[in-house]
Amino acid sequence: DTEVTQTPKHLVMGMTNKKSLKCEQHMGHRAMYWYKQKAKKPPELMFVYSYEKLSINESVPSRFSPECPNSSLLNLHLHALQPEDSALYLCASSQENRELAALLFGEGSRLTVL
Amino acid sequence: QKEVEQNSGPLSVPEGAIASLNCTYSDRGSQSFFWYRQYSGKSPELIMSIYSNGDKEDGRFTAQLNKASQYVSLLIRDSQPSDSATYLCAVGWMDSSYKLIFGSGTRLLVRP
Numbered sequence: 001d002t003e004v005t006q007t008p009k010h011l012v013m014g015m016t017n018k019k020s021l022k023c024e025q026h027m028g029h030r031a032m033y034w035y036k037q038k039a040k041k042p043p044e045l046m047f048v049y050s051y052e053k054l055s056i057n058e059s060v061p062s063r064f065s066p067e068c069p070n071s072s073l074l075n076l077h078l079h080a081l082q083p084e085d086s087a088l089y090l091c092a093s094s095q096e097n098r099e100l101a102a103l104l105f106g107e108g109s110r111l112t113v114l
Numbered sequence: 115q116k117e118v119e120q121n122s123g124p125l126s127v128p129e130g131a132i133a134s135l136n137c138t139y140s141d142r143g144s145q146s147f148f149w150y151r152q153y154s155g156k157s158p159e160l161i162m163s164i165y166s167n168g169d170k171e172d173g174r175f176t177a178q179l180n181k182a183s184q185y186v187s188l189l190i191r192d193s194q195p196s197d198s199a200t201y202l203c204a205v206g207w208m209d210s211s212y213k214l215i216f217g218s219g220t221r222l223l224v225r226p
Contacts, residue, residue: 031212042202042216043158055211090157094212101146101212103204105157 004106023091137203
């Protein structure tokens with residue numbers, strides 16, 4: 001299994017809803033990432049989990065709450081989002097070893113906030 | 115503030131030509147360098163990685179790294195219409211953890 005799987009692929013939610021994005025990898029990678037990508041912009045780093053501990057939080061608003069239940073799973077809990085949070089949310093994983101530190105991305109979850 | 119700069123393009127080349135994409139980065143402590151390809155509406159796909167000064171070739175792709183000039187490039191030989199996409203340069207380093215920062219991407223258009 002050499003891929004990162006994200007669900008759902010599409011999500012529409014209202015500003016008062018609570019939803020979650022899920023990410024799974026079975027490659028034994030010990031670092032997992034959430035990126036946010038708006039149209040015609042590069043991916044922007046949100047969170048990094050290393051060995052199941054949150055190691056980087058790029059000053060993301062608290063309405064985004066990450067969770068890493070185990071080394072294979074990464075969730076992003078969403079609550080009270082704004083329409084400007086509509087974007088493609090990308091999960092990625094890496095070995096966090098310099099020689100193997102390319103990030104492998106999932107297909108993304110396209111989020112629309114109404 | 116670490117930055118990765120790319121020309122947004124579009125870079126338009128005829129089919130069969132060499133496409134040359136460039137990237138500069140601000141942090142001399144950067145350790146790893148990548149080129150990703152992203153088709154519209156899809157996620158980034160890794161096409162090349164390079165860690166040392168010089169050239170690295172993989173099929174039609176050649177990545178070039180010059181750490182003294184803080185410059186990374188990607189050459190695509192025999193360009194095909196299917197190469198039309200946005201090419202993202204990414205630079206990695208260790209902070210509290212390992213992280214990648216992306217440039218804004220160069221849009222490549224290969225004309226049949």
